[in-house]
Amino acid sequence: MTRSPCKVHDQVRLQSQDLQALIEALGRHGYKVLGPKASDGAIIYDEVSSAADLPVGWTDEQNGGTYRLLKRQDQAFFGYTVGPHSWKKYLHPADLCLWRANREGPGLQIQDKKPDVPKLAFLGVRACELHAITIQDKVLTQGTFRDPSYHSRRENVFIIAVNCTQPGGTCFCKSMGTGPQVSSGFDLALTEILAKDRHDFLVEVGTVRGAELLQEVPHQKATEDDQRIGAEIVAQAAERMGRHLDTKEIKELFYRSYEHPRWDEVAERCLNCANCTMVCPTCFCTTVEDVTDLAGTQAERWRKWDSCFTTDFSYIHGGSVRASRKSRYRQWLTHKLATWIDQFGSSGCVGCGRCITWCPVAIDLTEEVLAIQLNGSADNAALSAKEEE
Numbered sequence: 001m002t003r004s005p006c007k008v009h010d011q012v013r014l015q016s017q018d019l020q021a022l023i024e025a026l027g028r029h030g031y032k033v034l035g036p037k038a039s040d041g042a043i044i045y046d047e048v049s050s051a052a053d054l055p056v057g058w059t060d061e062q063n064g065g066t067y068r069l070l071k072r073q074d075q076a077f078f079g080y081t082v083g084p085h086s087w088k089k090y091l092h093p094a095d096l097c098l099w100r101a102n103r104e105g106p107g108l109q110i111q112d113k114k115p116d117v118p119k120l121a122f123l124g125v126r127a128c129e130l131h132a133i134t135i136q137d138k139v140l141t142q143g144t145f146r147d148p149s150y151h152s153r154r155e156n157v158f159i160i161a162v163n164c165t166q167p168g169g170t171c172f173c174k175s176m177g178t179g180p181q182v183s184s185g186f187d188l189a190l191t192e193i194l195a196k197d198r199h200d201f202l203v204e205v206g207t208v209r210g211a212e213l214l215q216e217v218p219h220q221k222a223t224e225d226d227q228r229i230g231a232e233i234v235a236q237a238a239e240r241m242g243r244h245l246d247t248k249e250i251k252e253l254f255y256r257s258y259e260h261p262r263w264d265e266v267a268e269r270c271l272n273c274a275n276c277t278m279v280c281p282t283c284f285c286t287t288v289e290d291v292t293d294l295a296g297t298q299a300e301r302w303r304k305w306d307s308c309f310t311t312d313f314s315y316i317h318g319g320s321v322r323a324s325r326k327s328r329y330r331q332w333l334t335h336k337l338a339t340w341i342d343q344f345g346s347s348g349c350v351g352c353g354r355c356i357t358w359c360p361v362a363i364d365l366t367e368e369v370l371a372i373q374l375n376g377s378a379d380n381a382a383l384s385a386k387e388e389e
Helices: 016-028 127-141 148-155 208-214 224-238 250-255 262-269 275-279 325-344 365-388
Strands: 011-015 032-039 042-047 058-063 066-071 095-104 107-112 120-125 157-162 188-195 198-205 286-292 298-305
Touching (some): 011 016, 011 224, 016 032, 016 120, 016 198, 016 208, 042 066, 120 127, 127 148, 127 157, 127 325, 148 157, 157 208, 188 208, 188 224, 198 208, 198 224, 250 325, 250 365, 262 325, 262 365, 325 365
Parallel strands (some): 120 157, 157 188
Antiparallel strands (some): 011 198, 032 042, 058 066, 095 107, 188 198, 286 298
């Protein structure tokens, strides 16, 4: 294999055995490589030291409230969809110490807790997840108030995306316009090509630093046939989505459906466990907790993930603003698909399907939206008929 010069938007071919060389090159540049691993019956994200750590030969089966790993009939490195983890665990950590104070004489000495921010390389970022990172970038770094912790972590990330070749049973990224093919925001993007006579990767260069890194990895220029095969694989994946969501006028639909009876029906099933918000790659709600030691000599302030499904999250003097399960589920889904658009200019949902898979009672976002849409269509039809009379 050669190491021909690369430019942004170039496409090259990488042999499957040279994935190890890519990981090693990232290490030489000081990156801690994070990627998918099969552990405890799920695909999780953790530190990857070699290609052997990847979930080779594993896939996942997903449906409402159902997730399990299965062995594949081949040795695909990325032959799964997404697991319970999202990349926000590294960019927007679940627990973050904001500051620490120590008693010194009659007063306190406050020390800002500056996080140790390593250079991170995300290996295996799907298109939906890449869109989720872009959404959190907008929320946490481009508004009036910038999150310094997120910003410092985000600046040090090298992204190697992977085009989906096998969507899961709860995926609907095509409906949200977020996949299965990555379009921007990556340094390198891989498409795994696995057939009887070949197992390699089509690699698209997204940035200058991606091109520079690729010079250290054996590769060769991709042929037109390579590019055609890669495009066909991704196009086939787009036609095999497990779920579908009609997003036409969806914001207006939710704004006029605040008192829809479907909210009562879903509230009877919802456990308010907050699983959907914990696995969601875009949810960013947090709370702040102050803790002290027993001697009263040290205090710390911690920021922790929270959820709009907890009663304390909307608590103000006198009680919770959203005291019922109905109001909390309505708040989450309406924010995700409607008010988020007014706040940040895009939907808060990327169609990854995690909220469906990891809901203990299998509440399906796409089913809930469809039920409201169908009822709304019936109401509109009845109103039109009445007007004609």
